[in-house]
Amino acid sequence: MKLLSVFVLTINFFFFFFAYFVQVLFFGFGWLFFMRQLFKDYEVRQYVVQVVFSVTFAFSCTMFELIIFEILGALSSTSRYFHWKLNLYVILLVLIFVVPFYIGYFVVSNIRLLQRQKLLFACMVWFTFMYFFWKLGDPFPILSPKHGILSIEQLISRVGVIGVTLMALLSGFGAVNCPYTYMSYFLRNVTDSDILALERRLLQTMDMIVSKKKRIAMTRRQMYQRGEDQNKQTGFWGMIKSVTSTQTGSENLSLIQQEVDALEELSRQLFLETVDLQATKERIEYSKTFQGKYFNFLGYFFSIYCVWKIFMVKFWSQHISFILVGIIIVTSIRGLLITLTKFFYAISSSKSSNVIVLVLAQIMGMYFVSSVLLMRMSMPLEYRSIVTEVLGELQFNFYHRWFDVIFLVSALSSILFLYLAHKQAPEKHMAI
Amino acid sequence: MASLDRVKVLVLGDSGVGKSSLVHLICQNQVFGNPSWTVGCSVDVRVQDYKEGTPEEKTFYIELWDIGGSVGSASSIKSTRAVFYNSVNGIILVHDLTNKKSSQNLYRWSMEALNKDSSPTGVIVSNGDYDREQFVENAVPLLLIGTKFDQIPENKRSEVLTRTAFLSEDFNAEEINLMTGFTDRKRFNFKSLHYD
Numbered sequence: 001m002k003l004l005s006v007f008v009l010t011i012n013f014f015f016f017f018f019a020y021f022v023q024v025l026f027f028g029f030g031w032l033f034f035m036r037q038l039f040k041d042y043e044v045r046q047y048v049v050q051v052v053f054s055v056t057f058a059f060s061c062t063m064f065e066l067i068i069f070e071i072l073g074a075l076s077s078t079s080r081y082f083h084w085k086l087n088l089y090v091i092l093l094v095l096i097f098v099v100p101f102y103i104g105y106f107v108v109s110n111i112r113l114l115q116r117q118k119l120l121f122a123c124m125v126w127f128t129f130m131y132f133f134w135k136l137g138d139p140f141p142i143l144s145p146k147h148g149i150l151s152i153e154q155l156i157s158r159v160g161v162i163g164v165t166l167m168a169l170l171s172g173f174g175a176v177n178c179p180y181t182y183m184s185y186f187l188r189n190v191t192d193s194d195i196l197a198l199e200r201r202l203l204q205t206m207d208m209i210v211s212k213k214k215r216i217a218m219t220r221r222q223m224y225q226r227g228e229d230q231n232k233q234t235g236f237w238g239m240i241k242s243v244t245s246t247q248t249g250s251e252n253l254s255l256i257q258q259e260v261d262a263l264e265e266l267s268r269q270l271f272l273e274t275v276d277l278q279a280t281k282e283r284i285e286y287s288k289t290f291q292g293k294y295f296n297f298l299g300y301f302f303s304i305y306c307v308w309k310i311f312m313v314k315f316w317s318q319h320i321s322f323i324l325v326g327i328i329i330v331t332s333i334r335g336l337l338i339t340l341t342k343f344f345y346a347i348s349s350s351k352s353s354n355v356i357v358l359v360l361a362q363i364m365g366m367y368f369v370s371s372v373l374l375m376r377m378s379m380p381l382e383y384r385s386i387v388t389e390v391l392g393e394l395q396f397n398f399y400h401r402w403f404d405v406i407f408l409v410s411a412l413s414s415i416l417f418l419y420l421a422h423k424q425a426p427e428k429h430m431a432i
Numbered sequence: 433m434a435s436l437d438r439v440k441v442l443v444l445g446d447s448g449v450g451k452s453s454l455v456h457l458i459c460q461n462q463v464f465g466n467p468s469w470t471v472g473c474s475v476d477v478r479v480q481d482y483k484e485g486t487p488e489e490k491t492f493y494i495e496l497w498d499i500g501g502s503v504g505s506a507s508s509i510k511s512t513r514a515v516f517y518n519s520v521n522g523i524i525l526v527h528d529l530t531n532k533k534s535s536q537n538l539y540r541w542s543m544e545a546l547n548k549d550s551s552p553t554g555v556i557v558s559n560g561d562y563d564r565e566q567f568v569e570n571a572v573p574l575l576l577i578g579t580k581f582d583q584i585p586e587n588k589r590s591e592v593l594t595r596t597a598f599l600s601e602d603f604n605a606e607e608i609n610l611m612t613g614f615t616d617r618k619r620f621n622f623k624s625l626h627y628d
Contacts, residue, residue, distance in 0.1 A: 271472030
């Protein structure tokens with residue numbers, strides 16, 4: 001008997017260490033991701049941003065780790081409960097106090113007028129955020145009335161609403177976009193000669209712009225030189241001559257300038273179209289490789305799965321869905337990170353990079369918290385109790401209904417949007 | 433006008449370092465009041481009297497091709513950009529003195545522009561490693577321009593200047609450092625550049 005208890009104790013010890021070790025690993029991964037991916041073109045001047053991002057990532061991932069532990073039955077249930085609570089408090093602290101405050105601080109730092117009293121304005125921004133955050137609870141039936149004002153359920157419920165909305169929007173779009181991107185059925189046929197023809201047009205347009213600008217530059221120079229000569233001309237007729245010749249000169253100039261503006265707009269469009277064709281050509285080449293074929297098959301599979309999900313959300317089999325929980329965790333973390341990276345590249349500049357990373361950290365944290373909320377439904381019954389215990393008595397059904405609604409809306413709008421975009425594209429090429 | 437020879441100069445550098453402002457300043461002798469992101473390529477022209485005042489005076493059109501984007505752009509963007517790199521007479525590399533990464537990225541920019549014969553996916557044979565040998569044999573003259581010098585605090589200025597001096601030595605290039613928000617009308621002197 002003693003030997004068995006010692007054995008159990010060792011195993012628990014092992015899991016204990018493992019848990020913390022993994023948490024450190026998560027932190028390290030978040031740090032590396034920040035440095036190598038997000039901030040690879042920028043200089044990190046404020047290390048606090050990197051730390052905050054990595055901490056948010058680490059504690060978010062730890063929640064998933066705890067779910068797995070729950071299912072494996074690792075550690076005693078009291079210590080699991082303790083870790084859950086601890087993790088939750090830290091995450092809420094970060095998401096509601098730390099990150100919004102720093103976002104406000106860095107936004108204020110970028111605005112020159114408010115430089116003097118940075119801290120004061122940052123606090124003001126944070127209080128505004130808290131006000132709207134609190135108000136968020138009013139239109140939604142997320143709490144039962146027996147909860148007090150300062151309970152943890154108040155905070156979680158609001159974070160949950162925001163996170164669930166985000167998740168549903170992203171999932172809806174992803175469910176439609178993923179098959180569209182990878183399935184070869186949708187790939188337009190692009191040949192090398194199409195691309196070459198477009199490139200030739202682009203270069204021709206650039207040459208036209210250059211020759212017109214040369215004319216403008218030369219005319220300006222001649223006008224300037226003539227102006228200098230004419231300044232030496234005196235007398236009445238001299239003045240009249242100088243006025244009329246410069247007038248026709250500047251009229252010509254403004255005409256040419258208008259043509260140049262139109263040509264520049266055309267060159268931009270041609271550039272973007274060429275990029276689009278190149279990207280499509282690369283996707284076609286990719287689809288011929290093994291990886292590409294594999295993803296194509298997955299695309300068909302997922303499109304069927306997504307259609308099924310759109311229309312038959314209630315029919316979850318408890319235990320099959322648990323396996324899916326694992327897959328969903330991994331793919332949604334990966335998908336989220338990739339989406340965040342793309343978004344970051346598209347909109348950041350050296351001034352706003354700090355703010356944007358913090359906003360991404362906020363979104364990521366809220367996303368992960370609400371994943372836990374929603375995952376409760378997919379978990380087998382016996383494991384739901386811990387989530388319910390830890391998160392308090394929230395109206396979980398509301399979140400599921402809300403997710404379904406937003407998911408449907410997002411998926412349908414994405415279908416409409418992609419349909420319009422797809423229809424427009426072949427017509428553009430016909431015009432060549 | 434056909435008698436004036438054509439000189440094509442690329443202006444390369446990361447997003448936001450000030451390439452468009454610089455080109456506008458050189459060609460229009462005016463401060464660019466409203467910079468926005470350059471999509472694709474924007475060209476401007478300057479009429480330059482080479483060796484002014486001497487008997488060999490010749491008037492050139494200098495075309496400045498300001499290419500937008502970043503080194504980390506998608507390969508489809510890189511392949512499209514590559515069409516602009518043909519028959520180039522000179523390259524101006526612009527970096528932001530307040531951002532070290534923009535200076536480091538210049539190596540990749542110059543490799544991209546000079547190795548335009550590489551495969552369409554933008555894979556450079558030397559694995560993107562900087563090879564000084566290539567720049568020694570390079571026939572295309574390079575000019576290194578650092579911007580936003582006035583945004584660096586006083587005490588760090590000499591450190592920054594040393595760093596850029598090393599950089600320009602690596603490229604075997606000439607070097608100029610500029611201020612932001614040029615409020616004076618500056619007339620640019622390209623007499624230091626020698627075109628064959």
